Amino acid sequence: MGFWRKLNGYVHMNCKQATEMYSRSVDDALPFREKVRFYIHYFACAPCRFYVAQLKWLDRAMTHYRSLSRDGKFQPVRVLPSDARERILSAVSNSERS
Ligand SMILES: [Zn+2]
Numbered sequence: 001m002g003f004w005r006k007l008n009g010y011v012h013m014n015c016k017q018a019t020e021m022y023s024r025s026v027d028d029a030l031p032f033r034e035k036v037r038f039y040i041h042y043f044a045c046a047p048c049r050f051y052v053a054q055l056k057w058l059d060r061a062m063t064h065y066r067s068l069s070r071d072g073k074f075q076p077v078r079v080l081p082s083d084a085r086e087r088i089l090s091a092v093s094n095s096e097r098s
Contacts, residue, residue, distance in 0.1 A: 002044070004040065004043040004044035005044045007040050007044065008041050008044035011037045011040050011041065013037055013038070013040075013041040015041075015045060015047060015048055015051075017041075018038060018041040018042065018045065018048050019048065019051055021034060021037075022038065022048075022051075022052055022055070025038070026055075
């Protein structure tokens with residue numbers, strides 16, 4: 001058993017508690033004691049490290065998206081050609097009438 005896993009046995013924290021604690025730490029700074037408990041679990045637990053990495057990636061993506069839309073550089077991708085869009089809209093409005 002690795003060092004961090006052994007230590008995690010002493011702090012008694014499961015993944016649910018760790019991820020809730022991480023979410024709270026985004027809005028408010030955790031007390032030092034809680035921070036230590038969280039990091040012991042974090043270093044012992046690969047799924048929690050993966051979860052935190054995903055949240056950080058999502059946060060960076062949202063920050064990037066916001067900065068692009070603020071500068072007006074963000075152009076949404078239109079997957080649907082405009083004529084197809086028109087056909088769908090008219091079909092919907094026709095079916096609403098009948
Ligand atoms: Zn975990």
